[in-house]
Amino acid sequence: MTLKQQMKFWVIALVAFVLFLVLLSDILLPFVLGMAVAYFLDPVADRMEAAGINRTTATAIIIGLFLVLVILAVILLVPVIIDQFVGLLNNLPGYYQSLHDFLLPFIDRFVDIPALQQSAEFKQTVGQYVGEAVKSLGSISKNIVGGGLALVNMVMLLVISPVVAFYLLRDWDHIVARIDSWLPKKNAGQVRMLAKHIDDVLAGFVRGQSTVCLLLAAYYGIALMVIGLEFGLVIGIVTGLISFIPFVGAIIGFIASVGVATIQFWPDFIIIGIVGGIFVVGQILEGYVLVPNLVGEKVGLHPVWVMFGLLAGGSLFGFVGVLIAVPMAAVIGVLSRFAIDQYLQSPLYGAPPPEDQERLLED
Template sequence: MTLRRQLQFWALSLIAFIAFLMVFSQVLLPFVAGMAVAYLLDPVCDRLEKLGMNRLWATLTILLVFVALLVLFFILVLPVLGNQLAGFLQKLPELVNKLQGLVSSNIGERLTHMTGFKVDDLQSSMGDIIKQGASWIGELLKSVWSGGQALLSVLSLFVITPVVAFYLLLDWDNMVARIDSWLPRPHVDEIRGLAREMDGAVAGFVRGQVSVCVLLGLFYAIGLALTGLNFGLLIGIGAGLISFIPFVGASLGFIVSMGVALVQFWPDWTMIAAVGLVFAVGQFLEGNVFQPKLVGESTGLHPVVLMFALFAFGYLFGFVGMLIAVPAAAMIGVLARFALRQYLASPLYTGTGRISAASEE
């Protein structure tokens, strides 16, 4: 097969894969979640096999523990979060009005004196910002919901996802060997090397980032709860879970928590500063402890690229797109670096082909 035919084959395969995702994105959520669970737990299953447990019992043990922990979370934590979320949404207009009045009465006069910016203009600007933020969040939630609403239910996530994860985890090594047997023999070593590089990038980031999100969510939730902040558990866990988007989780959690703290604790600056200190310590731990130890530079991708991938895939494929955004970006990054290495070693970059041709003439 000529190079042109190969490029055509892979381009058509990529187009078919993207079309498949777009057509079936509304029913893929439990299957993609099952694949993610199997991928995350495969190293644990391999470790149990090395300890003498056969694959079937290792798979059953891991999935039973995983499902039990998930059920405990939904039974013990989810009701509390649901109540806080309902209360937060109910009091949100009141919180916004109080925050506007607080900022206008305490900062408006100084701002007017220093800049000539009127209090009414400040209130109007704050209202516009809040409306724009609410509209953006609404569009994001709408996109996420529309991408997974067909099977976004407790039944699908608690029944289909564990079943998919069980069969994939049980047959994981056989599937990898079968796919390996399909590789074109002349390029098998090169493809295996790229696959190992992709696996290292995806596994290192996903497994590490899941740990970082959980640890940050626990830290923020406990820290905000200890300060006595209203809805502290909800804000803390939410900020931790959104931390897989670089800078967004901490920034959004800080803004929301400081707004609630100003309304709740004003004029007690000590408690307001304590809320800010929770996020300052959290950012220090994330940047100097959690990220270097658990994630490192595993993906080789710039944070801006990761943010773009999350928003782009989320816009195109909904919630399923957000699940596959980071692995897909990491794989594309590996292929891009491979293409760059090939280019830097080619006569197109070095010009050696032209030099040799000229010498022959």
């Protein structure tokens, strides 16, 4: 097969894959989640199998424990999170009014605010807009929770995802071996090398960063709740869970927490400072302890590339696109680096032929 034929084959395969995602994105979520769970837990199954436990038995134990933990988290945390989230939405107009009254004297010192903006009519208008925004969010939340399609999707997630995860985790090594047998004989070694690099990146980022996010969610949620911050649990958990987006989680969490603390505890600067300090400690913990030990420094995914991948995936394929964005970013990143290395060693770049390179090294 010529190079042109190979390129044609892989372009057709890529187009078919994209069409598959576009056409079936509405039903892929439970399968993608099941695959993600299987990939995440495969090292645990390998260790249990190495210890002498049958692969099927090890898979059943792992998936069972995983489901128990998920169900416990749903039973214990979801009602509290929903209650705090609804309370936060209901309190937004009051927060706006408090923030308006707090900032207006400071702004007045530097800016000549028109009388219209200080009038009751202006406050009433802005308050009306805030109230409408809260009602819209509440309506959207109600539709998400109560919609028939959402109910079907939830059932699919709860039933299909564990089944997919079980079978994939049980047969993971056989699936990998079967795919390995399909590799083109001529380039099998090179493809295996690239696959190993991709797996290293994914293992470092997906498994490591997921663990980091869960630990940060627990830390922020518990710390903010213990300090007595209103809605601290939901703010902390959301902050931790979106920490996989570089810097975004910490910035959003810091602004939200310090803003609520300022309104709630003013003028107690000590408590407000403690709330800010919780995020400073969290960033130190993340940057110097969790990420170096759980993610590693050779992942090779630049923060800007991760953010671009998440936005592009979400824009193209919705929530499924967000889930597959990081794996796709890892694959593209590894293949791009490989292509650049090949280009730098090719005559197209101006590099000498391989025999001349060897002669130069000998000299």
